Amino acid sequence: MKLTNRKVISAIALSAMMLGIAGSGQVLAGTQYGGTAYVAGMGGHFARTVFKIDPSAETPITIEKLDKVDIGTGETHPTHDARIDSQDRNTLYWSTYKPDHAANDAYHYGKSDLKTGQIIKDATMKVPDKVINTKAGYCASAQTPDYFMPISMNKPGYLSVISKKDMQVKHNVFFEGTDADIKTGYKYMHGTNSPDMKEILLTVNEANTTQDNKELGDTVGKMHMIVLDAAALEQGQVKVLRKATADGNQKSTISFRQYYSPDGRYIANATGDILYLIDAKTLQVLDAETMPKLQETHDAIFTPDGRYVIATSRTKSLLPDCANPQAPADGEWRMDGQLKLYDVEARKFIGKPVSACLACHDDELGTGPDAPHAVLCGLDVNWQ
Numbered sequence: 001m002k003l004t005n006r007k008v009i010s011a012i013a014l015s016a017m018m019l020g021i022a023g024s025g026q027v028l029a030g031t032q033y034g035g036t037a038y039v040a041g042m043g044g045h046f047a048r049t050v051f052k053i054d055p056s057a058e059t060p061i062t063i064e065k066l067d068k069v070d071i072g073t074g075e076t077h078p079t080h081d082a083r084i085d086s087q088d089r090n091t092l093y094w095s096t097y098k099p100d101h102a103a104n105d106a107y108h109y110g111k112s113d114l115k116t117g118q119i120i121k122d123a124t125m126k127v128p129d130k131v132i133n134t135k136a137g138y139c140a141s142a143q144t145p146d147y148f149m150p151i152s153m154n155k156p157g158y159l160s161v162i163s164k165k166d167m168q169v170k171h172n173v174f175f176e177g178t179d180a181d182i183k184t185g186y187k188y189m190h191g192t193n194s195p196d197m198k199e200i201l202l203t204v205n206e207a208n209t210t211q212d213n214k215e216l217g218d219t220v221g222k223m224h225m226i227v228l229d230a231a232a233l234e235q236g237q238v239k240v241l242r243k244a245t246a247d248g249n250q251k252s253t254i255s256f257r258q259y260y261s262p263d264g265r266y267i268a269n270a271t272g273d274i275l276y277l278i279d280a281k282t283l284q285v286l287d288a289e290t291m292p293k294l295q296e297t298h299d300a301i302f303t304p305d306g307r308y309v310i311a312t313s314r315t316k317s318l319l320p321d322c323a324n325p326q327a328p329a330d331g332e333w334r335m336d337g338q339l340k341l342y343d344v345e346a347r348k349f350i351g352k353p354v355s356a357c358l359a360c361h362d363d364e365l366g367t368g369p370d371a372p373h374a375v376l377c378g379l380d381v382n383w384q
Contacts, residue, residue, distance in 0.1 A: 033303065035383040038069065038084065038092055038114070039312065039337075039376050044077035045070045046092070047376070048117075053341065055308060060341045060351040069117045076100045077108055080139040080257075080298075080377035081150060085164070086197065089382050090114045093164075095138035095150035099127060107137055109150060109162065114382070121167045128172050130156060132214045140190035140257045140378065144197045144230050156211060157189030157204070161234060171236030175202070175226075176211065178238040182224045185209040187216045190257055193230065194280070195264050199241060200233055202226040203255040203269065221250040223271065225283045244283030248274055257299040257378045261306040266344065268300035268309045275300055275311055275342060275349075287347045293326065295338070299378045302344075309342040312376050313353065337376035 034052035041047055050065035071077045071094060078097045085091040092112045099105040106124035113120055127134055133155035141150040147170070148162045161171040175181055180202065187207035193200050204224040209217030223246045229239035248271060258269040260280055269276040275297050277287040291297050291313065299312040315338045322332040338353040 033384065034064075035381050037310075037379050037381045038082045039379040040079045040082045040094070041068075041376060042078040042080075042097065043074045044072040044079065046079070046082055046094070048114075053303075053308070053310075055341060055343070055350060058351055059354055061310070061339050061354045063354065069112055069114070071110065071112060071119060071122070072096075072108065076102060081141050082378050082380040083141045083143055083148065083150075084114075084380040084382060085111075086143055087145060091120070092380070093141065093143070093148045093150075095141060095160075097137050097139060099134055099137065100124070105134075109138070109148075109160075109167075111148075111164075111167065123167050125160065125169050127154070128158065128174075130158075130174060132156075132212075133216060135216060136188065139188070140192060142191055142193035142200045142230075144193065144234060147234055149193075149200065149233065151189055151191045151202070153188040153190070155187075155214070155216060157186070159191070159200075159202075159233065161236060170234075173233060173236055173238065175238060179240040180226045180228060180238050182206065182226075185211055185213065185217060186224070187219050188254060188256075190255055192258050192260065194260050195262055198230050200228045200230050201258070201260075201267065202228060203258065205254050218251050219254050221248040221253050222246070223248060223253070223255045223269075223276075225278070227283070242283060246276060246278070246283075246285050246288075248272075248288070256297070259299075259301045261302045261344075262304055263306055266302070266306065268302060268311075268342070270297040270300040270311060272296050275309070277309075277344065277347070289342065289348060294328075297340075298376065300342070301379060301381060304383050307344055309344060310379075310381075311340045311342055311349075312379055313338040313340055314376065315353070315355075 032054050037049045038046045046069040048067050052062045080097050081095045083093040095109040103124050106126045110122040111120045131154045136153035138150040139153050151159050159173045185207045186204045189204050191202040205219045206222040207217040225244045227241045232239035252273040254272040256270045267278040267280050273291050275289045296314045297311045300309050315336045322328050340353045343350045
């Protein structure tokens with residue numbers, strides 16, 4: 001299925017803070033918050049979205065301005081990964097989802113200047129020899145003050161340790177044979193860093209295939225969470241701090257991207273058909289909010305006060321002649337990117353989602369069953 005087009009302003013997302021919350025989870029009138037979100041798209045660019053959020057509104061998220069930051073094309077630089085530097089908020093690190101056939105099947109990674117939109121560095125890295133399946137590449141990433149750490153969904157998965165100073169790959173860390181090995185087949189690895197950048201969380205989806213089988217197989221509804229020491233990873237070493245698992249639904253619950261809350265208390269984990277709220281210290285699931293039918297969540301970022309989560313959702317937008325809205329056939333829907341607001345205290349999504357993709361796609365390429373889909377994934381935010 002064709003997912004995007006290089007001409008399209010695709011995938012977006014956003015986040016912004018709420019107002020205040022009463023003890024019951026009721027929204028109080030107060031100051032609105034906003035910022036600029038950078039959302040990864042398969043067309044080789046990031047959607048740059050200026051937004052505001054009013055949690056008391058029927059549609060809480062308002063998009064005020066939309067443009068994009070290009071890093072390449074859909075053929076060379078499809079991307080899922082947005083990571084703004086922790087110390088320089090004008091620098092965006094990124095990595096690509098597919099090897100570039102024109103660059104000897106290497107992955108691109110690099111950084112861009114958010115003030116100018118210009119690429120500062122575009123480097124390539126060949127697929128490591130251990131990899132037996134490259135259907136899906138870099139999707140998530142972590143960082144420390146000195147290193148950018150994109151995480152690959154290849155089989156087997158690995159974490160690349162890249163120096164921010166010279167953008168050289170220092171290590172590719174595989175986890176088979178270490179204390180982080182889940183000792184079973186898996187499909188897709190993701191992760192992120194804690195706010196103090198002392199810990200790196202890996203999430204790994206258990207699958208029904210062995211690791212020596214080139215096929216990815218199907219997920220079985222179990223997410224493994226592994227917290228690693230960041231300083232050890234900087235040296236290419238694996239030191240496990242704690243582990244846990246979370247159960248979901250076979251095939252449809254697939255851990256994608258996630259964020260810690262700013263105070264380090266929680267993890268919001270975008271997991272396909274479920275948005276998990278997790279205790280960061282115990283790794284116990286506090287809430288598992290089921291996504292509405294025809295929607296799939298791929299990232300989740302907290303507002304600065306930790307009271308809300310903005311979730312990016314791939315949503316099937318039904319065409320007018322759809323015969324079966326509950327199970328639309330191919331050609332009866334187009335993929336849209338939507339943004340939803342989750343209330344941490346109330347433990348539920350609130351208000352209506354906002355479409356962040358198809359309006360731009362429709363203006364550029366028209367509508368109908370043959371129009372390209374809009375596919376968003378990861379995001380990061382500069383708050384006002």
